[in-house]
Amino acid sequence: MEPLYPTHARERNMNPNIVRISPDKAWRLFNLGGVVVSAEHEGVADAMAAAWNMPVELDPCIMTVVIDKSHFTRPLIERSGCFVLQLATVQIVRETLRLGSVSKNDNARKLEESGASFFRLPGCPAPLLEGCAGWALFERIPEPHNEQPYDLFTGRLIDAWADSRCFTNGRWHFDAPQAQGLRTLHYVSGGQFYALGESINVEA
Amino acid sequence: MEPLYPTHARERNMNPNIVRISPDKAWRLFNLGGVVVSAEHEGVADAMAAAWNMPVELDPCIMTVVIDKSHFTRPLIERSGCFVLQLATVQIVRETLRLGSVSKNDNARKLEESGASFFRLPGCPAPLLEGCAGWALFERIPEPHNEQPYDLFTGRLIDAWADSRCFTNGRWHFDAPQAQGLRTLHYVSGGQFYALGESINVEA
Numbered sequence: 001m002e003p004l005y006p007t008h009a010r011e012r013n014m015n016p017n018i019v020r021i022s023p024d025k026a027w028r029l030f031n032l033g034g035v036v037v038s039a040e041h042e043g044v045a046d047a048m049a050a051a052w053n054m055p056v057e058l059d060p061c062i063m064t065v066v067i068d069k070s071h072f073t074r075p076l077i078e079r080s081g082c083f084v085l086q087l088a089t090v091q092i093v094r095e096t097l098r099l100g101s102v103s104k105n106d107n108a109r110k111l112e113e114s115g116a117s118f119f120r121l122p123g124c125p126a127p128l129l130e131g132c133a134g135w136a137l138f139e140r141i142p143e144p145h146n147e148q149p150y151d152l153f154t155g156r157l158i159d160a161w162a163d164s165r166c167f168t169n170g171r172w173h174f175d176a177p178q179a180q181g182l183r184t185l186h187y188v189s190g191g192q193f194y195a196l197g198e199s200i201n202v203e204a
Numbered sequence: 205m206e207p208l209y210p211t212h213a214r215e216r217n218m219n220p221n222i223v224r225i226s227p228d229k230a231w232r233l234f235n236l237g238g239v240v241v242s243a244e245h246e247g248v249a250d251a252m253a254a255a256w257n258m259p260v261e262l263d264p265c266i267m268t269v270v271i272d273k274s275h276f277t278r279p280l281i282e283r284s285g286c287f288v289l290q291l292a293t294v295q296i297v298r299e300t301l302r303l304g305s306v307s308k309n310d311n312a313r314k315l316e317e318s319g320a321s322f323f324r325l326p327g328c329p330a331p332l333l334e335g336c337a338g339w340a341l342f343e344r345i346p347e348p349h350n351e352q353p354y355d356l357f358t359g360r361l362i363d364a365w366a367d368s369r370c371f372t373n374g375r376w377h378f379d380a381p382q383a384q385g386l387r388t389l390h391y392v393s394g395g396q397f398y399a400l401g402e403s404i405n406v407e408a
Contacts, residue, residue: 052259
């Protein structure tokens with residue numbers, strides 16, 4: 001587990017539990033629920049909910065995510081060449097729904113009016129959504145044969161972080177008392193989500 | 205909701221709750237956890253767990269799933285041109301782990317020794333795993349530029365079914381008393397899973 005960013009956190013009143021994740025463990029951040037995608041280009045940022053995301057490679061971690069052509073975030077990714085995927089949680093379920101239901105094409109103040117808070121980390125050129133369980137920065141791998149027909153974007157991991165209250169030593173601990181509110185979310189439709197539930201351990 | 209297969213179910217002692225899902229709602233079966241992939245070619249069948257799967261299109265429903273080159277199931281899909289994705293559940297967590305940890309390349313009696321039971325449905329050329337929450341048959345869309353570098357397979361929905369104790373009127377009802385044991389699963393590693401948890405409804 002990499003060191004915290006304590007100075008940075010104190011300066012900005014940031015969540016002090018954020019730790020850097022070793023790149024070879026970053027794939028474990030995903031496959032547990034919907035993400036919020038954020039990106040920024042020339043000072044213009046956006047963030048949108050994306051239910052459909054999955055890893056395709058472990059190390060280097062390569063992620064895929066479906067981003068429709070109608071989204072304001074999409075050209076920000078294409079122009080900046082990178083994007084952040086962050087794991088939305090129960091404690092920000094309302095903000096997540098708003099980030100997924102309002103387009104910045106319709107409301108330039110979408111982020112400000114969403115109720116969501118964002119923060120910055122050194123070396124990350126896009127805003128990060130507060131209240132998530134994990135965050136990861138990806139460099140876009142251009143794949144026009146997937147982006148055009150399937151709206152499928154592909155990214156190679158640059159850096160990853162998690163909230164140490166729910167992710168330590170490369171493992172999730174959602175059942176820990178301090179992890180309350182940090183369970184990940186699956187979006188169904190019509191404002192309905194399922195939170196991640198109990199841990200089940202099976203002996204092989 | 206399409207009619208049951210009651211005669212077929214009675215004949216084979218099959219789960220009588222299986223209903224057909226309208227193809228335009230089939231995408232809702234997915235994005236909630238790991239799947240088991242099954243396929244059959246010339247009388248040889250296999251089934252394997254696949255944690256990484258997601259939809260890329262709603263209607264027609266197009267799914268993607270990562271299937272490593274080492275898996276016995278992969279050439280069965282390539283040769284038969286189709287595969288079944290089925291949503292593993294808490295009640296078959298041990299069988300799911302075994303289907304994911306033993307290869308038919310190493311043990312020809314993998315399916316028989318897994319503890320898993322399989323059944324057949326009319327029009328489905330691959331075996332279906334009992335105890336799942338939903339099942340869907342896909343026709344492979346050959347995408348060599350994804351299958352080779354990313355082991356990413358793509359399929360167009362042919363037909364889908366669900367267990368009506370947890371899926372009715374195009375919606376999941378995992379909190380219903382009769383749905384006990386049917387919650388979907390997320391695999392982490394080392395025999396650890398997370399079950400899907402509570403439903404959260406947010407007003408937009």
